[in-house]
Amino acid sequence: xxxxxxxxxxxxxxxxxxxxxxxxxxxxxxxxxxxxxxxxxxxxxxxxxxxxxxxxxxxxxxxxxxxxxxxxxxxxxxxxxxxxxxxxxxxxxxxxxxxxxxxxxxxxxxxxxxxxxxxxxxxxxxxxxxxxxxxxxxxxxxxxxxxxxxxxxxxxxxxxxxxxxxxxxxxxxxxxxxxxxxxxxxxxxxxxxxxxxxxxxxxxxxxxxxxxxxxxxxxxxxxxxxxxxxxxxxxxxxxxxxxxxxxxxxxxxxxxxxxxxxxxxxxxxxxxxxxxxxxxxxxxxxxxxxxxxxxxxxxxxxxxxxxxxxxxxxxxxxxxxxxxxxxxxxxxxxxxxxxxxxxxxxxxxxxxxxxxxxxxxxxxxxxxxxxxxxxxxxxxxxxxxxxxxxxxxxxxxxxxxxxxxxxxxxxxxxxxxxxxxxxxxxxxxxxxxxxxxxxxxxxxxxxxxxxxxxxxxxxxxxxxxxxxxxxxxxxxxxxxxxxxxxxxxxxxxxxxxxxxx
Numbered sequence: 043x044x045x046x047x048x049x050x051x052x053x054x055x056x057x058x059x060x061x062x063x064x065x066x067x068x069x070x071x072x073x074x075x076x077x078x079x080x081x082x083x084x085x086x087x088x089x090x091x092x093x094x095x096x097x098x099x100x101x102x103x104x105x106x107x108x109x110x111x112x113x114x115x116x117x118x119x120x121x122x123x124x125x126x127x128x129x130x131x132x133x134x135x136x137x138x139x140x141x142x143x144x145x146x147x148x149x150x151x152x153x154x155x156x157x158x159x160x161x162x163x164x165x166x167x168x169x170x171x172x173x174x175x176x177x178x179x180x181x182x183x184x185x186x187x188x189x190x191x192x193x194x195x196x197x198x199x200x201x202x203x204x205x206x207x208x209x210x211x212x213x214x215x216x217x218x219x220x221x222x223x224x225x226x227x228x229x230x231x232x233x234x235x236x237x238x239x240x241x242x243x244x245x246x247x248x249x250x251x252x253x254x255x256x257x258x259x260x261x262x263x264x265x266x267x268x269x270x271x272x273x274x275x276x277x278x279x280x281x282x283x284x285x286x287x288x289x290x291x292x293x294x295x296x297x298x299x300x301x302x303x304x305x306x307x308x309x310x311x312x313x314x315x316x317x318x319x320x321x322x323x324x325x326x327x328x329x330x331x332x333x334x335x336x337x338x339x340x341x342x343x344x345x346x347x348x349x350x351x352x353x354x355x356x357x358x359x360x361x362x363x364x365x366x367x368x369x370x371x372x373x374x375x376x377x378x379x380x381x382x383x384x385x386x387x388x389x390x391x392x393x394x395x396x397x398x399x400x401x402x403x404x405x406x407x408x409x410x411x412x413x414x415x416x417x418x419x420x421x422x423x424x425x426x427x428x429x430x431x432x433x434x435x436x437x438x439x440x441x442x443x444x445x446x447x448x449x450x451x452x453x454x455x456x457x458x459x460x461x462x463x464x465x466x467x468x469x470x471x472x473x474x475x476x477x478x479x480x481x482x483x484x485x486x487x488x489x490x491x492x493x494x495x496x497x498x499x500x501x502x503x504x505x506x507x508x509x510x511x512x513x514x515x516x517x518x519x520x521x522x523x524x525x526x527x528x529x530x531x532x533x534x535x536x537x538x539x540x541x542x543x
Contacts, residue, residue, distance in 0.1 A: 171327025
């Protein structure tokens with residue numbers, strides 16, 4: 043085998059680390075995956091061990107090479123995609139973390155962010171495109187500096203480094219010689235100005251984070267480091283947060299193209315081109331990627347519960363034995379018979395952002411069956427996505443001809459058909475479902491000439507199935523009106539509970 047014939051893509055996720063070997067056709071030649079611990083020190087807190095993140099990721103990288111019978115000499119470039127917002131602070135001299143990684147799901151800084159939102163919310167949103175929330179990295183860094191003995195003094199002396207997971211991996215891959223992040227990860231910190239494309243001193247002062255802690259910000263596609271150690275002499279040439287990587291892997295490279303990734307939750311991104319669109323509908327404005335000197339932006343909406351509602355039917359209600367059974371059960375009825383399931387188990391995400399909302403099952407009668415509830419669960423996932431897409435179109439003014447889909451729940455044909463029905467547009471599922479990993483590989487390969495241009499990559503993108511709307515506009519309007527009434531009931535219940543409390 044000739045040298046330099048493959049891309050190594052590293053996918054560092056919330057529950058596991060993966061590595062894949064990708065060839066010039068975009069096919070995955072080998073894969074390795076390893077889970078790691080989830081640490082819950084107290085309610086609402088979620089942590090990871092940075093050491094375990096690195097050991098699991100380096101382990102699967104060498105395993106994927108071995109599985110494909112390759113060495114680092116066969117790799118043209120490395121692309122990295124990662125769980126976003128998760129925050130790591132380490133000592134520059136020793137390379138040792140000063141605290142566990144604080145995961146994006148962690149809510150310990152919620153009260154701090156309530157204060158930010160009240161006093162500085164508008165300026166933060168204008169500069170970062172984000173709504174102040176414990177989700178993002180900046181408040182997590184602030185917490186570490188305030189709560190770890192000696193951390194503030196060490197940071198102000200220039201000894202501590204902050205990074206999202208991509209930064210930590212590159213630091214380790216280069217034996218501590220490179221401290222970088224890309225624009226997509228930087229844009230999720232609440233410290234980065236997406237208009238100037240630089241760290242913002244006003245935001246740094248607001249969150250009390252010394253500039254000396256911050257990584258150099260680089261393009262999403264471009265050689266930014268060369269590995270040293272276990273994997274030696276390979277350029278790191280692509281970096282993107284997982285959802286932006288999936289947007290690129292789905293080849294949503296023109297304004298008005300959108301993708302939705304259906305996992306435990308669901309994330310929808312709409313490419314808005316080279317101009318950031320300020321949301322008036324409580325969406326996030328984020329950097330999609332930077333290639334060369336060109337920066338593209340996206341609107342993003344997150345749904346907190348998607349596939350998790352199916353897990354709830356399986357584990358708590360024990361209505362099904364496996365998640366795959368939900369499609370067969372729901373398909374035994376032609377509609378939900380007026381049943382609506384609002385899956386607000388963790389509150390409602392975009393565009394509602396109601397953290398106090400709770401899951402609700404409405405419209406039950408004596409004729410309601412397990413199948414009706416199963417179908418209502420799938421409809422609840424699809425209708426949440428429809429709310430987000432409607433908000434995106436209202437913000438951007440961009441017409442949408444189709445929605446590209448990926449993630450585990452995208453394999454559910456009935457869910458995808460329901461999604462097409464309630465959206466009224468085509469839902470397109472690609473043959474290769476590994477959009478996130480492919481996005482990282484493509485960004486790296488572009489940088490080193492492995493693929494000559496985006497058009498070559500786009501020609502490899504192949505359709506598995508197109509789901510076309512199959513209901514009448516009147517029925518679509520009726521379904522959405524029923525859903526909106528259910529959301530109003532949930533909101534009313536929330537207000538009454540607060541009043542009663």
